[in-house]
Amino acid sequence: MSHKIPESVLVVIHTAGLDVLLLERADRPGFWQSVTGSLDAPDEPLLGTAARELREETGIVADGAAIRLRDWQLSNVYDIYPVWRHRYAPGVTQNTEHVFSVEVPRDIAVTLSPREHLRYVWLPYLEAADRCFSSSNAEAVLQLPQQLKQARPCAAPPVAKKDF
Template identity: 80%
Template sequence: MHKIPESVLVVIHTAELEVLLIERADKPGFWQSVTGSLDAHDEPLIETARRELFEETGIVADGERIRLVDWHLSNIYEIYPTWRHRYAPGVTHNTEHVFSVCVPRDIPVILSPREHLRYAWLPYLEAADRCFSSSNAEAILQLPRHVRND
């Protein structure tokens, strides 16, 4: 089964703009926010974001205390050649939808060991510098503007 070339990016942050980054297990040294593809073409984006947030960090977006925010921002980017085998033949680009979630700094983080090795809380500028993905870094740099608008 091929991955659907539509995904979410969830920037996890505190009110003080510290950002949670996670290191990929399949590419040590590659740091990122939560990402993940739709499981089905009709899966609502907010549900994809909620599912991926929980699967990758153990954080539950309950809609009250922990609330996902849809930035209504999409990025289209070229899929890295090393990961194209996951998609149908000829698929080279992905559409990524950006979300954020503000959490307490002391929230428990439980990583999926098959996906991620470790995590780090970083000031947002440092987090943007550490991301391997340019769209992830750009989203983190936009975080102060979106937090003010929440």
């Protein structure tokens, strides 16, 4: 087993009305979060990681047109919860998390990865922040209204090429 890279993305999924989509972790029932995930390779672009994790965990595709990721240009460094440190190289205790958001229609189809999540819920952003188990996730949700006033959509994420 290779170790996880201690650099990740957090993607806050929301509607125009500031309802936020939260996912309940399969490995920790009762732990609610936004989309999160580590880089697959040290050179994977952050925007690509955000798009990949969004697609893998919810089935939502950031196409760069109707659904566009927003890079908040915000990073959080936090201590990795001890229960998950075994996934990282020995001695790694901190992770750097880069924050993104994506606005979607309220009726968008959500297809969870059953390996990662049990269920999802849409909540007004203040309620969503209260439900997040991670303080950095809760803080990002609370910052959502202000960030949307400042943030600009990103270009379309790079599409992985397949050899046929």
